[in-house]
Amino acid sequence: MDEKTARKLSLELMEIAEAAILTTIDYAGFPQTRAMLNLRRKEQYPGLVEVFAQHVEDFLIYFTTNTSSSKMEQIKKNPNVSVYYSKPRDWRGLMLGGKIEIVTSQEIKESLWQEGWEMYYPGGVSDQDYTILSLRPVSAKYYHQLNFARIDFTPEP
Secondary structure (H helix, E strand, O other), X not given: OOHHHHHHHHHHHHHHOOEEEEEEEOOOOOEEEEEEEOOOOOOOOHHHHHHHHOOOOOOOEEEEEEOOOXXXXXXHHOOEEEEEEEEHHHOEEXXXXXXXXXXXXXXXXXXXXXXXXXXXXXXXXXXXXXXXXXXXXXEEEEEEOOEXXXXXXXXXX
């Protein structure tokens, strides 16, 4: 499979996967994996389509999380993460890796905020426990049945 096809199919998978699986590294060096809301999922978050339309080339990922969660301490200590999207019935998967960052921009927090998230963050978009994480992958590997392709994110000179 060529890279152009892999990029197209990867972005499609990111838009339909029910969850994004995030893996961080704990204090003892062991992987910790959990399902996260897939904000790129068009069906669930149609209001965010325009946000991600600007990130077709770099595959930017945003996550929401509680500032008080254990993953935040893990990320502060070691920002190296892996994110996996899949559609198991089709034997499709996309693994992305890189350094995740804690977003401090109030503008980004507001642009991602969704009605109903008050159940997680009672104080709304200004809730101190509402945190945004971002990942600009440096590596990716797309799988489909027995085919795979690596995706290069190296900027052209």
